[in-house]
Amino acid sequence: MCRIAAYAGPAIPLENIIVRPRHSLLTQSQHANEAKLAVNGDGFGISWYGEGQAPGLYRDVLPAWADDNLTHLCRMVRSQLFIAHIRASTVGETSRANCHPFAYDRWSFCHNGQIPHFGQIKRRMMAALPDDLFDARRGTADSELIFLSMQAHGLDRDVAGAIATTLNDIGPEGASGPVKLTCVFSDGDTLYAFRHASSGNSPTLYLSGVLDNGGRAVASEPLCGVTERWTALPCNVLCRISADGLQTESISLPVAA
Amino acid sequence: MCRIAAYAGPAIPLENIIVRPRHSLLTQSQHANEAKLAVNGDGFGISWYGEGQAPGLYRDVLPAWADDNLTHLCRMVRSQLFIAHIRASTVGETSRANCHPFAYDRWSFCHNGQIPHFGQIKRRMMAALPDDLFDARRGTADSELIFLSMQAHGLDRDVAGAIATTLNDIGPEGASGPVKLTCVFSDGDTLYAFRHASSGNSPTLYLSGVLDNGGRAVASEPLCGVTERWTALPCNVLCRISADGLQTESISLPVAA
């Protein structure tokens, strides 16, 4: 389980979302309320847009709260669109290459959830990648592979279609449990958020109202500590936040077997 | 607040104390029961004795549960006397040099507690160190300074006296709160444990009964998850574990002002 926060709107210092709110992502790294694990100390990452088309990436394996570089960065860097992620793992080694967000071309992507039968479909999904996406894999995380599969299925041309096809590839849930996919991603122009669970609930995601500066935020838990102005994102609805405002679109997914 | 586990007796793999018990130190790093913070993810360290007189030191800034090297080390290394420490911090950067245990000559030392008025006495305590101990300081942690002060006060010749004189240097508790000092340390022959609070309680420390192999363990929380064979160490009693068995000695401390 992990925690995510993201923003799109007029450029603001990253710290306005990641550090300063009462229930900021940094606070959630030690005191998450709506996750199985209250502590998310197994690495973190930020992607942000500004200079050029490709996002900046800053990822490290330390707990977010123990990284002075992160505090400085969040204070100094302004961006009109950024995504931050903190990770909770219960076992095993963390590497930067396995920290979210993952980046490819102008896209960046982070994920919270699980696909319990991933072991059974991983080789098939890797084999289905075209060479350039196969070679673009930097780590060993399942989430990176889901992202690259979405690229292979045309994320650049049809976001809803790429998600549906990738979920189709993943297939129906197996005996090991439901597929849960809560993801936040962007091409630098639009911020996308999406939740899906083959059954039961997928990890929470909330959408802020229009902020004072005209922007909007998305977060695993409301950042301010009160929930009035935050709306829980329903499953199977693709949410787009851009200069054109907020748009939502239901995605028709393959019927569970 | 931190968690400590240590052992003295016939040589055993470090994992028998640090990894394998049901409520091992590694488990306590994510699920401490008797600490303010349930998670101790801000670095860790081990000192162990074997080859030569000086202890081996292994310290890193990662959470203990995220370090594969630690798991390997604990499986492969046997020792007749070792001390392990996991750290919980709430703010600020971690460096290896500030991870416990600290080592000097053949001694190693780790500490759990706080001296709220340390800011007022730090310069005086540093100024009082002889040159070689002043130069031996590797980090900026208060605990390292307490350890070096104990060295300056003759830890090598009179352990109880060095503790009493150091506590005298630290002085009575100030307005900012009570002095709490729970420490575990060794010269390679004897394992020492000591708790002190100027008022109230200092962090817990438990002493195991004689283990099946004839050794004994000391830990912030009983390692097995049951408390029957573990005894809470009282305050102001110095506990020595060595080949001669277990000895305890009350330390007369300066009366609080």
Add this chain to the structure above:
Amino acid sequence: MCRIAAYAGPAIPLENIIVRPRHSLLTQSQHANEAKLAVNGDGFGISWYGEGQAPGLYRDVLPAWADDNLTHLCRMVRSQLFIAHIRASTVGETSRANCHPFAYDRWSFCHNGQIPHFGQIKRRMMAALPDDLFDARRGTADSELIFLSMQAHGLDRDVAGAIATTLNDIGPEGASGPVKLTCVFSDGDTLYAFRHASSGNSPTLYLSGVLDNGGRAVASEPLCGVTERWTALPCNVLCRISADGLQTESISLPVAA
């Protein structure tokens, strides 16, 4: 021995100085020409000015060439004044707190050189610091102590005077060899560069001509690989680069004993 590069002028991406020049600081991290050690792989740091008065700081213990975060940061962040430093050490552990630049208030400072008799004067210099500067020390590096001494001697009011007084504190060279101090620092408005050696040469520092965009750079080795437009900075001359252009001032230093 270390390598330094800094810039003041119209805001540019950090990479224009640190990454892109033919003989950039990143290139110098593996192929320095004018240093005893060709490789500077023991940590690095950047301070940059922009948002607010205090500089941003990004420091890590990895070799600069092995840090993807650094590449991203240098591509995405623009600044009108920044200082970068790569470090070469031959022995001992690196920590972030000992990586240059050091920051205090709105100042940041980096240093290349050595004071061979530092062991003899360190305690005296630390004891002379006022409490707030004593407490501001984060690491154990000599260079940080020199910087804090300069603060204590009024860097904020009289840069040349603070340097002279600090060199006076350091005293004449001892039997162990000459004092060498090449430093680059800033308060966010002005970029300062200074070289001094009690005898012989201190590490090189070059000043660029006016760049195409109107700015200027300072570097241990000319960044472009040709030396025509770069001028070697003489010793004992304080160089100031600001919106008012370039100014130089000879500093009268205590006569060597």
Add this chain to the structure above:
Amino acid sequence: MCRIAAYAGPAIPLENIIVRPRHSLLTQSQHANEAKLAVNGDGFGISWYGEGQAPGLYRDVLPAWADDNLTHLCRMVRSQLFIAHIRASTVGETSRANCHPFAYDRWSFCHNGQIPHFGQIKRRMMAALPDDLFDARRGTADSELIFLSMQAHGLDRDVAGAIATTLNDIGPEGASGPVKLTCVFSDGDTLYAFRHASSGNSPTLYLSGVLDNGGRAVASEPLCGVTERWTALPCNVLCRISADGLQTESISLPVAA
């Protein structure tokens, strides 16, 4: 290019090979003589045998000379068979999972060399792995994939055959340059060393004479700084060092196309 040192014989402290010789592996990390790059600062690793069948692994991304933990470990740990590796990379991020040696079951393996056409054969080699070896991959390094292919080709039953079949899989050199494979590996009982180049030279590997204690060492460069008692290992000869002494065996390899 990297540097390797390994040992088999009566148990000795790791430092006797890695730290103490005049031209030790640690010295080679800063002053390699027979490599393109004199500095090998991009991570390191050690595998050692002792407790149980599986090797201990200690790997980190720091330069070897900057890791105090390594120094302690090498002083404290004794082993009858161990392999150490230091890595030189010129670009890109280092992760522990990509540091040599790699371990699988009771085997550990490290490699120095290059397969310039690896991009063309990588997918095929991965697809050919059985599921358990496919899942055993922890990083993204080509060397790890070569090792897992050797496992798939029966390293456990026929070492020479597994090497020959793997080289057959790799195929003849392409237009991008010759295949170079210098590797050192072990199952805990026997230390193996092997060099191969499809044309030209592969990275050096030297075999020590019988050491004073009856053991033998293998190293990229003679450890003592003199070459009299060290023999350069010829190509295509598999060298086995075990309790039965030294054995060599020529491997018949597929004829280059």
